[in-house]
Amino acid sequence: MPSHDRIRGAHGGAITAIIVLAVLLAAAALAQEQFIYPSKGQSSAQQEKDRFECYGWSKGQTGFDPMAPPRTSSAPPSRGTRSVAGGAIGGGAVGAGVGAIGGAIAGGKAGKGAMIGAAAGGLLGGMGAAGGNARASQDYQDWERREANQYAAARRQYYRAFAACMEGRGYTVK
Numbered sequence: 001m002p003s004h005d006r007i008r009g010a011h012g013g014a015i016t017a018i019i020v021l022a023v024l025l026a027a028a029a030l031a032q033e034q035f036i037y038p039s040k041g042q043s044s045a046q047q048e049k050d051r052f053e054c055y056g057w058s059k060g061q062t063g064f065d066p067m068a069p070p071r072t073s074s075a076p077p078s079r080g081t082r083s084v085a086g087g088a089i090g091g092g093a094v095g096a097g098v099g100a101i102g103g104a105i106a107g108g109k110a111g112k113g114a115m116i117g118a119a120a121g122g123l124l125g126g127m128g129a130a131g132g133n134a135r136a137s138q139d140y141q142d143w144e145r146r147e148a149n150q151y152a153a154a155r156r157q158y159y160r161a162f163a164a165c166m167e168g169r170g171y172t173v174k
Helices: 003-007 012-031 044-062 084-105 110-168
Strands: 036-038 171-173
Touching (some): 044 110, 110 171
């Protein structure tokens, strides 16, 4: 088995998903950086204390921790790695068997029936594998998009709570 297939083993899909999710959300994280101005002349020490307390409060209110690495809410679906050639070979073998039986029943031409069945089965098997891969790939992309949207929504909720806490302590938050 090639090394990239071993990586995609039991935990490889989840690891890949977390990496993809982190990359997708890095730009959003930077775009949501908040600016905090001490409107009532709070010292730097007081501002750090207030930020830490509001961090804890906001995390408790929303269940989101912006300091934690992104986590997925569900396991990633298959990425569709069925071999098209394998599907064609498998379909061809089944088609050959069915064709041989059909040819034998239709007049003793099992060899000709097997050839026709193998060609048709191979074509259908290859097409089926390719279609299944395309659907699996789309399912994976849809999953990534859902995970990214859920993460972004949770992050926005956290920042709303954080801003409310800091504004309640006399800061301007933008």
